[in-house]
Amino acid sequence: RQRQMCIRDRYQRRVREKIMAEEILQTLLVINRVFLFRVPPLEVSNGHSASSWNLGEPIWSGSLIVTSDDKHCYLNFSSNSQLFLKVKVDTGVVEPVLDSSRYFVVKVEQGEKRAFLGLGFQERSESFDFTASLSDFKKHQNPIIINETPLDLSLKEGQKIKISLNLKKK
Numbered sequence: 104r105q106r107q108m109c110i111r112d113r114y115q116r117r118v119r120e121k122i123m124a125e126e127i128l129q130t131l132l133v134i135n136r137v138f139l140f141r142v143p144p145l146e147v148s149n150g151h152s153a154s155s156w157n158l159g160e161p162i163w164s165g166s167l168i169v170t171s172d173d174k175h176c177y178l179n180f181s182s183n184s185q186l187f188l189k190v191k192v193d194t195g196v197v198e199p200v201l202d203s204s205r206y207f208v209v210k211v212e213q214g215e216k217r218a219f220l221g222l223g224f225q226e227r228s229e230s231f232d233f234t235a236s237l238s239d240f241k242k243h244q245n246p247i248i249i250n251e252t253p254l255d256l257s258l259k260e261g262q263k264i265k266i267s268l269n270l271k272k273k
């Protein structure tokens with residue numbers, strides 16, 4: 104009996120350690136249908152333009168799941184429950200295009216290799232939700248710190264206040 108308890112305790116300890124070792128991911132956004140496009144080299148120094156992409160022929164279509172852990176945000180592109188691409192979002196990884204609110208450029212890096220993919224949404228509301236989820240993540244990463252020490256506005260011992268009122272007599 105004591106041996107069974109010892110085995111059970113070791114098993115429970117291993118389960119707890121495994122759970123604590125795994126990262127807890129939070130799902131920020133799920134969009135069922137997005138498109139990825141081949142992006143030609145940048146011609147204008149101002150930024151990318153979706154009109155230069157072949158919008159009629161995406162290189163991939165599937166779902167987008169935006170997730171985050173304590174420190175990072177990830178774009179997970181999947182199709183038929185299989186992960187196609189996972190991109191860690193850092194500064195400059197996602198940029199809006201100049202000519203549309205539904206398209207973005209995503210910078211994908213793998214070692215020394217770098218590629219730019221066009222990301223397109225079917226509806227403006229989906230692209231707005233995408234932008235808002237990234238913005239919310241950034242806001243929670245850099246919260247505004249409020250001074251929580253209360254101000255002591257009480258009079259100290261021996262302090263006096265002189266109040267002068269200019270009252271007119273009737």
